[in-house]
Amino acid sequence: MTAEQQSVASARVGVSLRVKWTAAMLAVALVPLLVAAILVVRIQRAGLTEVEGDLELAIADQTSRELAAALDDGERAVHRAANVLASDRIEDEELRLTFAREAIGASDLIEWVSVFAKDGTFIGSVEKGTGKGVTELGAAIVDRERPQWIHDPKVGSRYFEPLMVDGVVTGFLLGGAKAAHLDTIVDELGVARFGRQDLLVVVDDELRVVAGAGSAWTHGQSLAGDGVFKRVGLVKETFTRTLVMRGSWSAANGEPMIGTVRTLPAQRWAVVVQRPEAEAFRALGEARRAFVITAFALAALAIVVGSVIARRTTRPIGELVSLTRAYARREFDAKNEVRSNDELGVLGASLGRMADELAASEKEIVRRAGIEAGLARYLPAEVAAAVASGGGPLALGGRRADVTVVFADVSAFTPFAERSSPEDVVALLNELFTVLSEVVFRHGGMVDKFMGDSIMAVFGVRNDEDGEHVARALAAAEDMHRFVTASSPRWRERFAVDVKLGIGVGTGEALVGNLGSDLRMEFTAVGDSVNVAARLETLARPGQTLVTAKVAERAGSEFELRSLGLHPIRGKTEPMELFELVS
Template identity: 35%
Template structure:
């Protein structure tokens, strides 16, 4: 029963969660697609309307040119040219000329077209709204003729920078209305889904001419975008709103140059119709998956429960570091559980062997680290073949550090105190040297010999050795405060460093050996240490060359003769 519940708990919630996530993702995608569709349709209508206005402007510019351009013949010839142009035009079929003061001068039209009804005088508001400096088309209003809407527009005809006449015409809107009808039916499912309104929220363009001129001020989409928002500002929105209690979705994009807006709307149920089918399909799929999971759990529970419990106990034993055999005959099974049981058994035996080996290696490394540096211990563990007598030539930097006045210190303190002080000093010296990448070669009474460059070398071995010496000197100054309070003594170190070639390797016998370095480099470093005063760090010229830009911390002390050597050595002191 527990296995059954576990399988149901594992199988069903993820499926339900996945279904909910899929529905939410698809719902969001559907809403986003609907918004993008509405905005795209509004944009198409807006671009088409602007294109019609631009075409009308170009044709009126052409009429103005024919009327005013020099060298085109007499007035009758010019009128004939204009009439021919109007006959070929798909947007306009007449032009009425007005003087710059707004008086009607006459009308040019197609021969078969009756004289259109136009005002004798342009209103003052039209003249004032169309100053001399303005270029382009001025839209006045929408007029109805035989139930067909047209757009009344005015264009200024100019010559030599001055207005010579005003051209008034009616722009035919049949192509635009047909586009509104087609887009609404084909892409939105309703021929009445698209309209164009002015700043007063009155319909100026609609697929149904009977709706032109009606007020939409209380329409839901205008309330959703703030009812008093001006269409003279460019913006576009795609809100969800209620219209007469019916949930709707749509879009609104403005034409700031006209103070108009394109409105697209349709019922939310129509826009999101596929969402209901999707939810039903996901629900059915979830139910089927739950039933299949339940059936599978019921059929397999008995066959799986016992071996799984045995495997669980085995894994718990392994986690508790008890490497036992898998119980219940699981390893004898020939199915996947049997393979898993045998694998767990092999793993337990391998882990038991590995743990024993690891414990032994840890014990050996811990013991070795008390006598050798961690680098040497790692080298021996990684390359056991290096545990043989002999060595190799390497360039290293050797540091000798000695406690000044140690004999006097030993005479004034009990031996136990001397040992405790040296152990404390050597503990921190070891920490500093190891942190700086060096190894402790040996402790010689109250002295420490450290080496950089073996068993592994680094480009900055000399710099690390000098910085280790400086850090050790600073630490002794801190330690002296404690030693004065505890034992009433102070310690000063003398240190010497030299860089050169040595033989690094194992020295001794097959039964007892130690890893060390041998060569004249070691002797020079020891002589520099013996020459140093308390608290002084002496460095050879060879080490100074390795420091590069860091050599500025050194002060040249001149040529010095080292004990036991014929040639003099250039000696430098590390600044305090």
């Protein structure tokens, strides 16, 4: 036994094969079970969460329907009372009051109706039970020609309706709702669905309790930052439309909770349903217990099987361990000394072949990585990778391609360069070009070259392009402006310069490929579209993107382009119509 094998053997002293095999069997038995348990529990939780959300939404919908029905019944009662009081066919005043009292008596919600003259003077009240009318209309009623509910957690809900005779307002009615009736609706639903009253409540647009107070809340109590509103943010404007929001949080006692909020736009209320996760996910706990029991049973079986295998395992594995350690040190010339005619012998031979293949593959990887790393500084990443792998030639020549070219230049850069140190100039350009390059890559373009304070990018170079290179080039131009706008405050503070880009975009056929000589070449695009894009970049104002008519024609409806008319372009015999990209 070699010194390294002795070291391996001594390192194992105190750890028996039985323990190792048992641990391996436990891993084989328990890890898949654990993974399966995690996946099943996640899937089950996701399903239960969806079911619970649907259940809470159904309860919220039922609550909203029953509250709406109660309020509609109250509206009808007050409307009937208004018709009776406004009728000129009932001359007996006492009989008229009796009919009005019967009208509100048919409603479980309305307790009283107060009558007011057109100028707001109190005339009288029609009451039932212990209800007491009010003697003032109150300032909450702004539009006095439209029937409406006024909800105030402090005084309760009231329904206002103008008295109309021949289309003319002659007075007003104010009906008072019995707060306990709305509480009863909400509380009974909570008990029927959950067996508790404190899981269902209705709040107004200021998150104050208006119904379903139960024993947990009081009318007018604010729930802002409490319960489900720890996770769900609602502002007054959101109460004007139907909205469903869900969230989970921990109660004050640490108990996990889950809840749903549904808005009632007609009343500017919201129904809140919340319950403990332990109740909502009771089946999940049962599944977890079943997995735990199964895990213990498999662990016991693994211990027994591991012990049996360990007693029958007497194979020379020390040499194989030493061999693998040598391979880990990348000593691929180490030889396999195991010559047994069993599985370990096959394993040793396989390790030897693996080492030979790894050594050859590593040399090839190093060679290709070196080539690709060097080429990537001068060629597009796709071209560099193709050349490094032998899939593309590195020779002069090119092909015709329909491309879109983007030139972006830093406006007023010369004054900054004159007054700044070379280090600051390089730092700014490096930071700018790094992000502009990332923008180009993100939109599927190729960075052709950097020229002083400008960058040239080409879209549509690859053979597998989707044909949308014009849209991707315009999107990249917009992102370039956004980045510069977002970074300007920081650059202004650091470099004392206000950076803005002037961008020109042209599209059309160009020659794409390796240009230069056998001694020095570069991968680029050459053509009229390239020249025009460069000219437009020089014409663009700071923060402006100028494009040709052909670009505007192919841009699509997602971009807003404004015509700037015909402009002379250096190198072109005829003026060209230019367009501005409106961001």
